[in-house]
Amino acid sequence: MKNILIPTDFSQNAKKATDYALSLFNEQDITITLLNVFYIPYASADVVYSYSDIANENVTQLFKHELERINKKFPDLKAKIKTSFHAGDVINVVCSIEKKEKIDLIVMGTQGASGLAEVFMGSRTTAMIKNVKTPVLAVPEQAQYKPAKRILFAAGEKLIGQKVNIAVLKEIANRNQSKIEALYVSDCDENKESIIQSIDGELNLNFGEIPCDLIVKDGLNVEKEIQKYAEQHPIDLMAMITSRGSIFHESVTKLVAMHTKLPLLVMHTNTKTD
Incomplete structure (x- = not known):
């Protein structure tokens, strides 16, 4: 960068x-x-x-x-x-x-x-x-800088088969020797195992040697599950992938409104990865 x-x-x-x-x-x-x-x-x-x-x-x-x-x-x-x-x-x-x-x-x-x-x-x-x-x-007004040792990455179906510019996230992780905690919130049982396997494969492909654990939670409200996880663990930075569409507004808004002290890195689909 x-x-x-x-x-x-x-x-x-x-x-x-x-x-x-x-x-x-x-x-x-x-x-x-x-x-x-x-x-x-x-x-x-x-x-x-x-x-x-x-x-x-x-x-x-x-x-x-x-x-x-x-x-x-x-x-x-x-x-x-x-x-x-x-x-x-x-x-x-x-x-x-x-x-x-x-x-x-x-x-x-x-x-x-x-x-x-x-x-x-x-x-x-x-x-x-x-x-x-x-x-x-x-960066929220109340955020206090500390090395991003633990990064909460909101993983989802958007990660599967998409071109996503995650170079910044990887650089932050490498600079801070971070551990990435990829949280996938499943709202249904249909094809759940297949989706989890696909997400896990994409994480391994994208993050390589960067430590990355996939955590799976069941729930109907993705933002609340992310909020709960962030509150229960010492997370330093949040990251998510979004597409430029109508659903995007609600996800980003809720996450930032819930976390007034955690910086949020937003990356886009359909962008070059190089």
């Missing part, structure tokens, strides 16, 4: 995401781009130019303060930090940048526990995950 993109509005949530990313990926060969996107309201050309100049000056100062904060907090900083700001819609800008600059991971802060269940469905993080092809690491 070489390039990480962190959209920022300079809020505490965004700073939490930046700090988490730097703690996890503070290496000389990694470039982290802090991206600010500002909205210019519709107006005459003269007003737009004036607004853009003001925004430019303000964002430059905010980036200066943020870089000072980062250097103070990370005196042994090894990763290269770049800053970038654009006018427009944040989703469109990120989708353009992820392709042009070959972004490997997008890191975003999520809102605090209060009101999360109500507003997260329409939040920028959810919209980002839905629209980008790059894996997204959602």
